[in-house]
Amino acid sequence: MTVLRWGVVAAGFVSLGALTVLVRKALSRRYPAFHSDPQGRASRGIAYALGRGLLPWEKESARLHLGAYLGGIVYHLGVFAGFGILGALTFEVNLPPLVWTAFRLAGGFGLAAGLGLLAKRAVKPHARRLSCPDDFGANIFVDVFLAAALAASFRSEAVPLFLGYSIFLLLYVPVGKIRHCFFFFLSRISFGRFFGWRGALPPPRGEVGR
Amino acid sequence: MTGKECLDRLRPEDFKTAVRRLAEALDASSVVNLESCVRCGLCAESCHYYLDDGDLRSIPAAKLNLVIRVFKRHLSPGGRMLRKWTGAREFDAAEVREWIDSLYGRCTLCGRCALNCTMGINIPAVIRKARGVLASLGLVPEGLDSTVDLARDSGNNMGISKSEWVETVAWLEEELQAETGDPSARLPLDASGADFLYLVNPREPKFYPLTLTAVGKIFHAAGTKWTMSSDFFDVTNYAYYSGDDSIAALISSRTKETAKRLGVKSIVLSECGHGFVSNRWEAPEWLSAETGFKVQSVLQLVAGYIHEGRLRFDPARNPKPVTLHDPCNLVRLGGIVEEQRFILRQAVSHFVEMIPNREQNYCCGGGGGQLAMTAFASRRRSAGRIKSEQIRRTKARIVATPCHNCLDQLAELNKHHKIGVEIKSVLELAAESLVLPGR
Numbered sequence: 001m002t003v004l005r006w007g008v009v010a011a012g013f014v015s016l017g018a019l020t021v022l023v024r025k026a027l028s029r030r031y032p033a034f035h036s037d038p039q040g041r042a043s044r045g046i047a048y049a050l051g052r053g054l055l056p057w058e059k060e061s062a063r064l065h066l067g068a069y070l071g072g073i074v075y076h077l078g079v080f081a082g083f084g085i086l087g088a089l090t091f092e093v094n095l096p097p098l099v100w101t102a103f104r105l106a107g108g109f110g111l112a113a114g115l116g117l118l119a120k121r122a123v124k125p126h127a128r129r130l131s132c133p134d135d136f137g138a139n140i141f142v143d144v145f146l147a148a149a150l151a152a153s154f155r156s157e158a159v160p161l162f163l164g165y166s167i168f169l170l171l172y173v174p175v176g177k178i179r180h181c182f183f184f185f186l187s188r189i190s191f192g193r194f195f196g197w198r199g200a201l202p203p204p205r206g207e208v209g210r
Numbered sequence: 211m212t213g214k215e216c217l218d219r220l221r222p223e224d225f226k227t228a229v230r231r232l233a234e235a236l237d238a239s240s241v242v243n244l245e246s247c248v249r250c251g252l253c254a255e256s257c258h259y260y261l262d263d264g265d266l267r268s269i270p271a272a273k274l275n276l277v278i279r280v281f282k283r284h285l286s287p288g289g290r291m292l293r294k295w296t297g298a299r300e301f302d303a304a305e306v307r308e309w310i311d312s313l314y315g316r317c318t319l320c321g322r323c324a325l326n327c328t329m330g331i332n333i334p335a336v337i338r339k340a341r342g343v344l345a346s347l348g349l350v351p352e353g354l355d356s357t358v359d360l361a362r363d364s365g366n367n368m369g370i371s372k373s374e375w376v377e378t379v380a381w382l383e384e385e386l387q388a389e390t391g392d393p394s395a396r397l398p399l400d401a402s403g404a405d406f407l408y409l410v411n412p413r414e415p416k417f418y419p420l421t422l423t424a425v426g427k428i429f430h431a432a433g434t435k436w437t438m439s440s441d442f443f444d445v446t447n448y449a450y451y452s453g454d455d456s457i458a459a460l461i462s463s464r465t466k467e468t469a470k471r472l473g474v475k476s477i478v479l480s481e482c483g484h485g486f487v488s489n490r491w492e493a494p495e496w497l498s499a500e501t502g503f504k505v506q507s508v509l510q511l512v513a514g515y516i517h518e519g520r521l522r523f524d525p526a527r528n529p530k531p532v533t534l535h536d537p538c539n540l541v542r543l544g545g546i547v548e549e550q551r552f553i554l555r556q557a558v559s560h561f562v563e564m565i566p567n568r569e570q571n572y573c574c575g576g577g578g579g580q581l582a583m584t585a586f587a588s589r590r591r592s593a594g595r596i597k598s599e600q601i602r603r604t605k606a607r608i609v610a611t612p613c614h615n616c617l618d619q620l621a622e623l624n625k626h627h628k629i630g631v632e633i634k635s636v637l638e639l640a641a642e643s644l645v646l647p648g649r
Contacts, residue, residue, distance in 0.1 A: 130266065
């Protein structure tokens with residue numbers, strides 16, 4: 001057990017280190033300097049991109065695919081809960097029962113949402129053809145992680161299996177699609193900066209017919 | 211040489227060179243964007259091509275994925291290790307064909323997908339960089355290629371000679387003086403002491419001369435000191451669409467030098483979407499320096515004159531219902547959103563918005579160099595169905611738009627989809643209802 005716990009910690013460091021290298025490598029490239037005079041404020045665009053701009057009614061794509069969009073949010077909340085469970089079991093933290101319940105609920109809903117998104121990707125022809133094996137694999141790996149986290153949160157016999165599997169998942173993160181988790185925030189910041197600088201974002205509130 | 215001939219002549223080392231060019235072209239934002247796409251496909255309905263044909267290849271994520279899979283194969287350790295698993299693809303002739311068909315032929319760089327991407331990926335910015343790679347291989351589709359070459363070689367995208375331009379302006383100036391009844395009304399060329407240099411779209415003297423006299427009338431009424439240039443007068447920069455940054459920079463530097471020569475304080479851009487983005491936002495990046503001039507759209511200038519009380523309108527002269535088409539480059543990618551609405555509300559009796567509008571407007575299909583690329587013309591007209599239906603729903607009789615690519619595309623859609631409207635520029639409508647001083 002102790003070996004597995006140390007394994008999780010080591011895999012976490014390896015994963016974080018590899019992700020940091022990837023991000024630093026990306027950011028070491030020339031960053032758009034924006035020599036033009038601003039018309040708006042990049043900071044306002046960034047604040048929009050990371051805040052109001054994430055709300056489903058701000059984006060037509062989210063409004064049209066509300067189920068998938070909300071499913072995605074629930075899925076990612078579940079992943080955070082899964083990592084919460086992993087942290088608690090790795091470091092043997094005594095969490096209050098209410099927190100365990102919250103983690104289990106979020107993990108359970110997250111797993112259901114993940115399976116739903118997996119089914120959507122597999123069943124819808126365009127989604128299937130747009131996907132590569134990694135798109136399915138990443139989803140399945142995370143779903144298994146959530147299922148294992150839930151099992152481990154209820155039954156101590158499942159903890160070694162969960163910790164062992166988590167080592168694999170952590171090591172996989174920087175290799176495949178799951179690494180988007182690190183790039184997501186950078187992408188949103190870049191988006192907000194670009195449109196904020198040009199004064200195109202944030203859009204005015206309450207305009208009719210947008 | 212045609213694009214197909216260029217493609218057939220490519221050697222294995224050319225593909226390697228192209229990958230190196232891609233590696234150089236991708237900046238930090240682009241790489242972050244490429245690493246972020248999860249291929250959720252929620253962007254599909256944001257693209258007018260996809261809404262029209264329902265083709266997988268028209269989904270913005272599918273277009274972006276063309277670049278992602280080459281990036282993975284050649285420039286990402288994960289993709290190099292696990293090629294099939296990550297969907298990485300070799301950059302070869304087959305891939306190049308797909309790039310040309312999708313990145314030139316199914317995209318207007320309108321940016322609607324970027325705004326609707328849940329990850330915030332600036333898809334058109336990445337696609338433009340990929341177009342630059344194709345341009346470096348000599349694979350810019352015919353029509354767009356020749357438009358860029360003509361601008362590089364002659365100084366404007368229609369190859370208008372200096373004498374033809376000067377004569378046309380002289381003729382239009384006479385028309386303006388007759389219309390205003392004022393011999394002091396001018397369309398000045400190379401005037402000293404002017405406040406700003408006005409750049410026009412070469413389509414104006416060629417096909418839309420009334421837009422030039424309309425602007426002249428408005429500037430005359432506002433008592434403006436302005437000038438146009440007798441040589442480099444072109445507001446457009448089609449290298450923005452071809453992706454060729456070196457030619458884009460050359461065209462931008464000519465504009466900068468012309469403004470310096472004429473000793474003006476600022477540059478005012480005619481009603482042109484990509485001309486605005488190119489001169490206002492991209493030129494400083496291509497030149498790696500501020501242009502040294504205030505650059506603004508004529509819409510900003512005219513809206514300012516109205517606020518200052520320098521222009522008066524009689525909207526009763528424009529009684530028909532008018533709707534506004536928002537050019538993507540000016541609005542979504544340019545940040546000029548309310549000025550055109552403000553001007554129209556002064557100049558027409560009945561203004562009705564399209565839905566959706568502003569930054570969520572649908573592209574008409576004329577941007578991205580599509581009007582120049584004959585190979586994709588039928589696809590362009592078909593994809594314009596979305597805009598045509600949007601116009602029909604407004605029940606307007608006139609569609610106003612402050613962009614010449616949009617004007618041309620809307621005129622074509624008007625015939626092709628039998629919309630039955632008049633297409634005008636915003637300032638044409640403004641000039642029609644302008645009350646001249648002393649009248």
